[in-house]
Amino acid sequence: MLTLTSPVKTPFHRLPAGLKMALMMGFGIAVMWAQSPGPLLVAAAVVIMLYLFCGPAVMRLALRALLSLWPFLGMLLIWGWWDGRMAQATLVSLRLGVMVAAANLVTMTTPLSEMLVVFETLARPFSRFIPPRRLALAFALVIRFVPEMGTTLQRLRDAWRARSRRRPGWRIVVPVLLSALDNADHTAEALRARGGVDGIGNADAKKPQPLPAEKA
Amino acid sequence: MTDQPHAAITIRTGPVTMPGGRVILQPLDLQLSERRIAVIGRNGSGKTSFMRLLAGLIRADHGAVTLQGADMYKDRRAALTQIGILFQNPDHQILMPTVTEELAFGLIQKGMARKEAEAEVARRLQVEGRSHWVDASTATLSGGQKQYLCLLAILMMQPQCLLLDEPFSGLDMPTALRLRRRLAQLPQQLITIGHDPRELGDCTRVLWFEAGRVQMDGPPETVLPVFTETMIRAGERDADTDLAS
Numbered sequence: 001m002l003t004l005t006s007p008v009k010t011p012f013h014r015l016p017a018g019l020k021m022a023l024m025m026g027f028g029i030a031v032m033w034a035q036s037p038g039p040l041l042v043a044a045a046v047v048i049m050l051y052l053f054c055g056p057a058v059m060r061l062a063l064r065a066l067l068s069l070w071p072f073l074g075m076l077l078i079w080g081w082w083d084g085r086m087a088q089a090t091l092v093s094l095r096l097g098v099m100v101a102a103a104n105l106v107t108m109t110t111p112l113s114e115m116l117v118v119f120e121t122l123a124r125p126f127s128r129f130i131p132p133r134r135l136a137l138a139f140a141l142v143i144r145f146v147p148e149m150g151t152t153l154q155r156l157r158d159a160w161r162a163r164s165r166r167r168p169g170w171r172i173v174v175p176v177l178l179s180a181l182d183n184a185d186h187t188a189e190a191l192r193a194r195g196g197v198d199g200i201g202n203a204d205a206k207k208p209q210p211l212p213a214e215k216a
Numbered sequence: 217m218t219d220q221p222h223a224a225i226t227i228r229t230g231p232v233t234m235p236g237g238r239v240i241l242q243p244l245d246l247q248l249s250e251r252r253i254a255v256i257g258r259n260g261s262g263k264t265s266f267m268r269l270l271a272g273l274i275r276a277d278h279g280a281v282t283l284q285g286a287d288m289y290k291d292r293r294a295a296l297t298q299i300g301i302l303f304q305n306p307d308h309q310i311l312m313p314t315v316t317e318e319l320a321f322g323l324i325q326k327g328m329a330r331k332e333a334e335a336e337v338a339r340r341l342q343v344e345g346r347s348h349w350v351d352a353s354t355a356t357l358s359g360g361q362k363q364y365l366c367l368l369a370i371l372m373m374q375p376q377c378l379l380l381d382e383p384f385s386g387l388d389m390p391t392a393l394r395l396r397r398r399l400a401q402l403p404q405q406l407i408t409i410g411h412d413p414r415e416l417g418d419c420t421r422v423l424w425f426e427a428g429r430v431q432m433d434g435p436p437e438t439v440l441p442v443f444t445e446t447m448i449r450a451g452e453r454d455a456d457t458d459l460a461s
Contacts, residue, residue: 005353111351113317143313147355186308189273192292193301194311194373195325200293 004065006108010054017114018121020106027102031095040094047101058108065104069097112143134197145183152179222376222405224249225283225299229276232269232428240265241276242429253407254416254436256443257425258450263409264304266425267379270407271301283377296326300370304381304409306362309369315341315349315357318365322373340372360391367395377405384415413440 006013012020027043034040051059073093080089107115116139120132156175160168191197225248232241241262257263268274270281272288272295280287286294303309312318316337323333341347349365357365363383370378383399384392399406400418410416413436422439424432432439 112313140312140317144311144354148307183308186303186305187311189268190303190309190311192273193271193303193309194322194369195296196292199325199327200296 004061004104004107006054007057007061008055010058010109012050012054012105012109017110018118020110021118024103024106028099031099034095035091037091037094040091040098044094044098047098047105050105054105054109061108062101062104066097066101069100073097116140131198133199137197141187145187148183149176149180152176152183222249222251223284225270225281225377227270227281229269229279229281232265232274232276240428241269243279244430246423246430246433248407250421251405252419253405254419254422255407255409255425256411256413256416256422257431258447261425262428263425264381265428267301267381267407267409271295271299271379273301296373296375298375299377299379300373300375301379302366302370302381302383304385306359306366309366310354310362313353313355315352315354315365318354319369319372322369326373336372340368344368360387363387363395367398375404377407378402380406380408382409382411413444416440
């Protein structure tokens, strides 16, 4: 889900992130409220229409992202059929599909940095417990390093396969964890090399320091 | 700013000991003021630890690395405006998911407002002819592009001295040549780790590390012939069987 970025600029890119997220929340509540398929089909039609504005490239990406939802929907429907509450299961599946599609649209058309600003604003009341800067940094680091861990897993699997006929299975877990810890060490050092978690200009001085013009 | 010596980095340190008790650097007493300094030595000789010590990322058991009176380990504010370090592996250096965030990070760390920092980044990328990098994800960059991004991130923090840990390793030839040209033009003091004596053409001082201490220290024409000869002799023996103890 983290690679959900629209390949082209859409009209929705221009809307403020906060507005999009508020609309998404309202939409989500409405969808949960609906107790019959009628309003849900209308909601689905609205989402499809919004996607139509974005062009084929975005629609293709959205469909591929929705594909990962099919196993869940399938299980829900099978359970509903077995339990004798097919209507209920259809309703829940429809809700899930419509909401994920809408949320994906918000994610795809909102730059991460704008999303983070919204989170920072929302977290401001809790700033005494979680400093907003640290929260933002934590978000950014997660987004930076989750795909990195995927790559590490792949790399260690390859290294295993290159020297064994058996599948690595659970035995790969410890090396992956150790590698993550090693990575954490490097990250801590890189962070220290550039001013640490809180920076050097923010600890006691709130206003920006002017930088001397570079001569190069 | 061309050939006058830079403010000297003063290194008066005791041994550097790892948490396990292993000594990775022996006591040092050095003054570094030359504009182009090379650090050479075999794998595991302490070159990278030396760089980390200079940058104030690690500290010695006693003593300090100082630049204009400021202790690089304790006074991080001073260290950041004076010394920038380029890690050997760019993946260990990049902290942010996108190019703009990565470049703006250092400026924000120095106290610039986010909007201002992002405008500065856009301006800089334009000067560098890389405006299309603004929204790029750092994960999609090639090795050479990542190296370039890391260098740019450091340059934007405007340190007076750059520490470069094997900046050319892993780069293809054209990329390495381009980076070399770029580095040669920088007015800053450069301290570069290298393996290959042929790469160290423009330095005026060479520090040769061996087993955590400075084996030889002098102009390249004195140090490099001895170094090369020693390395060739070591290569004829079975060179890489020793384990660091």
